[in-house]
Amino acid sequence: EPEVTQTPSHQVTQMGQEVILRCVPISNHLYFYWYRQILGQKVEFLVSFYNNEISEKSEIFDDQFSVERPDGSNFTLKIRSTKLEDSAMYFCASSDSGDEQFFGPGTRLTVL
Amino acid sequence: AQSVAQPEDQVNVAEGNPLTVKCTYSVSGNPYLFWYVQYPNRGLQFLLKYITGDNLVKGSYGFEAEFNKSQTSFHLKKPSALVSDSALYFCAVNIGGFKTIFGAGTRLFVKA
Numbered sequence: 420e421p422e423v424t425q426t427p428s429h430q431v432t433q434m435g436q437e438v439i440l441r442c443v444p445i446s447n448h449l450y451f452y453w454y455r456q457i458l459g460q461k462v463e464f465l466v467s468f469y470n471n472e473i474s475e476k477s478e479i480f481d482d483q484f485s486v487e488r489p490d491g492s493n494f495t496l497k498i499r500s501t502k503l504e505d506s507a508m509y510f511c512a513s514s515d516s517g518d519e520q521f522f523g524p525g526t527r528l529t530v531l
Numbered sequence: 532a533q534s535v536a537q538p539e540d541q542v543n544v545a546e547g548n549p550l551t552v553k554c555t556y557s558v559s560g561n562p563y564l565f566w567y568v569q570y571p572n573r574g575l576q577f578l579l580k581y582i583t584g585d586n587l588v589k590g591s592y593g594f595e596a597e598f599n600k601s602q603t604s605f606h607l608k609k610p611s612a613l614v615s616d617s618a619l620y621f622c623a624v625n626i627g628g629f630k631t632i633f634g635a636g637t638r639l640f641v642k643a
Contacts, residue, residue, distance in 0.1 A: 423574075450629070452631070454633075460635070461621075461633055461634065461635040461636060462575065462621060462623075462633040462636075463633075464630055464631055464632060464633075467629040467630060469629065474629040475629035475630045477630075510574055510575065512575075517625075517629065518563045518565075518580060518582065518625055519565070519577055519580055520577070520631065521577065522567075522574035522575040522576070522577075523574050524573060524574045525573075525574050
C-alpha cells in the first residue's frame, strides 16, 4: 500500500539554524500539507500546497517558513532560523481529492 | 471563529463494552468531517469521513460515526471495544477545501 514517507525521523538543531524537513507524498496525489504537533498538544495546520503554489496557510506559517516541491516527488518544509518554540513533531500529508489525507510518520524537530 | 471541540481529554472503557468519543464543531457552511487515530510514535491514520449522504458512516477497524447537523456533532463509536483500540483520537474538519482543523484529541484507554 502506498504511503507518505518523511525524513529524517528526528532532527536536532541549534537555535537560529536552518532546517529542511523532507516528505515524499503518495505519487498520484495532488494536494500536500504540513502540520505540527507540539508534544501532548493538538495537531496544528501549517500550510497546504496545490498546483505548485501555497493554497492556504495559518498564522503560524510566517516568513520563517517556506515550502517547495523541487522535483515533482519531494515536498519540503524549510524553517530559516529555528526558535526553541519550533520544537515539535512535523507531519506531512497528501491527498488525491483534497479531503481524506494520508499522513507520514512525522519528523521530530528538537531545537536546542 | 471556526473550531472543533473534543470535550473529553480521556475516555476509559472496558474491553467488550461500547465506546463513544465525542466531537462537536463550529464552522460555517457544510463541512467535511473526519476521524483520525494516532498510535504512539506514529503519524495519524484515517478512520472515516463524512462528506454527504447517510448520517451514519462506517470506517476502519469497526468504527463508525454519526453526523448530527442540528447538534453540530460527529461522535465516534464502536459497539465493542478492544484493548488494541487504545490510542489518541482526533476529530477534524475540512474547511474551505485546503485547510483542516483538528480537535485537541481524546485519549482512549480500553482495559482488559
